[in-house]
Amino acid sequence: MRKTLLLAVTLLAASTLAAPPLFNAASETKWNVTKGGAAAGTITLLTSSNGTRAEYRATAKAPVVIFLGGNGKVWVREAGGDVELASYKGGVETSLVPALLLPFTTTAADKAVTKDGKVSTYNYGSAKAAYTYDAKGPSAVSITAGGATYTLTRTAHSTSTADASNFAVRPKKAAASRLAKLSGNLLGSSDSNVAATAGTRGAGTKGLKLADGGDYKAVEALENRDAKWRAKLDGALDDFQKEGKVGKGRDE
Numbered sequence: 001m002r003k004t005l006l007l008a009v010t011l012l013a014a015s016t017l018a019a020p021p022l023f024n025a026a027s028e029t030k031w032n033v034t035k036g037g038a039a040a041g042t043i044t045l046l047t048s049s050n051g052t053r054a055e056y057r058a059t060a061k062a063p064v065v066i067f068l069g070g071n072g073k074v075w076v077r078e079a080g081g082d083v084e085l086a087s088y089k090g091g092v093e094t095s096l097v098p099a100l101l102l103p104f105t106t107t108a109a110d111k112a113v114t115k116d117g118k119v120s121t122y123n124y125g126s127a128k129a130a131y132t133y134d135a136k137g138p139s140a141v142s143i144t145a146g147g148a149t150y151t152l153t154r155t156a157h158s159t160s161t162a163d164a165s166n167f168a169v170r171p172k173k174a175a176a177s178r179l180a181k182l183s184g185n186l187l188g189s190s191d192s193n194v195a196a197t198a199g200t201r202g203a204g205t206k207g208l209k210l211a212d213g214g215d216y217k218a219v220e221a222l223e224n225r226d227a228k229w230r231a232k233l234d235g236a237l238d239d240f241q242k243e244g245k246v247g248k249g250r251d252e
Helices: 002-017 094-102 172-187 218-245
Strands: 027-035 038-047 051-059 065-071 073-078 081-084 110-113 118-126 127-134 137-145 147-158
Touching: 027 137, 038 094, 051 094, 065 094, 065 137, 081 172, 094 137, 094 147
Parallel strands: none
Antiparallel strands: 027 038, 027 147, 038 051, 051 065, 065 073, 073 081, 110 118, 118 127, 127 137, 137 147
16 A cells, blocks of 8 residues: 555656646647637747747737747746746736746746646646647646636647747846946956056156155056057947947947
C-alpha cells in the first residue's frame, strides 16, 4: 500500500514539474477570446521548437501586445526591449495569454497537470486554465481569473514557417546596457586620480599657477583629462547618434 501511494505521489509530482508544448509541430493558430459570451479580444499564436509567441489584441483597433515564451520564462515586448511578465503593467491579457505559451511558464511555482501526455489543467498566478483537445491540438481553453471566466476558442490552424527572429527574446536590460555604453563615451571616463575638487579650484588659464596654496597639480591633471575628452567628443556624438538612432549630429 505504501509503495502504491509513493508511486502515485511520484507520478503526480512529475506531472506538475514540466509541461509539454501545446502543439507538437511549428504552427500558427488564431483564437477568439470571450467573456460571458461577449467578445474580449483575439490572439494569434505562433509555436516553434524553441519558443512561442502570442499577439493579443483587445479590439480590432487596439494596439497589439506581444508575449514571448523563451529562455525558460514568459516575456512581454515593450519599447526598448522585452520585460518579464511580473514587470509588465497590463490588463486582463496577463491572465489569458500565458495559458497558450506552454511549455514556458510565468514562475517556478506554476503547476501544470498532464494526462495522456497533454496538459489538462494549468495554474499560474491567480488564474487556472482547463484545456479541451481535438486531433490538431488544443481547441478551447477555459480560464478562471479575477472571479470571471474567459474562453479561448481556436478558429484557425496552419503550419508555421515563421523565422526564428520572431521568437527571439531581447531583454530590456541589454538595451539599457548598450545605451549606458554610448552615454559613457559622451560623458568621458572616470579618472580616480583626479581630485573631485580640482575643477572648482581652477586657475582659469591652462597652466596658470597662483601662490594661494591651491592644488594646481590636481588642476593640471584635470585640464589634461578634459582636453583628451574634448578631442573625442565629436566622434562620440556621431557614434551615439548612429548607434542609438537619436538626435542629430552637431553639424546638422
